Amino acid sequence: MVPKRAVAVRIRGQEFRVLSDDDEAWLQRVAGYLDETMATVEERTGTVDSLDVALLTALNLARELVEIREREPIANAKGPEANRLRRLIELAESALRPEAG
Numbered sequence: 001m002v003p004k005r006a007v008a009v010r011i012r013g014q015e016f017r018v019l020s021d022d023d024e025a026w027l028q029r030v031a032g033y034l035d036e037t038m039a040t041v042e043e044r045t046g047t048v049d050s051l052d053v054a055l056l057t058a059l060n061l062a063r064e065l066v067e068i069r070e071r072e073p074i075a076n077a078k079g080p081e082a083n084r085l086r087r088l089i090e091l092a093e094s095a096l097r098p099e100a101g
Contacts (some may be wrong), residue, residue, distance in 0.1 A: 011035045
C-alpha cells in the first residue's frame with residue numbers, strides 16, 4: 001500500500017494540499033476538471049462570489065455523481081472505474097477534514 005502524501009493542486013488560482021495515496025497526475029486531472037467546471041459555472045451564471053460558484057459547482061458535480069450511482073451503484077460496482085470513483089469520493093471527503101488543509 002502506498003503511503004498517503006500531501007499533493008498540491010491548483011483550483012481557481014489557489015493552491016490546496018490534499019492528502020492522498022492516489023497518483024499525482026490523476027489528482028491533477030481531477031483538480032483540472034473541478035477548475036474547468038467552476039469556470040463554466042462562473043461564466044454561465046455570471047456569479048462572481050467564490051462561495052456561490054463553489055456551491056453551484058458542487059451541486060452540478062453531485063448531480064453527475066448521483067446519475068452515475070443510479071446507473072451502477074458503487075456498493076455493487078466492480079472494476080477499476082468503480083474503485084477510482086470510490087477513491088475520488090474519499091479524496092473529496094478528506095479535503096473537507098480540517099487536518100488535510
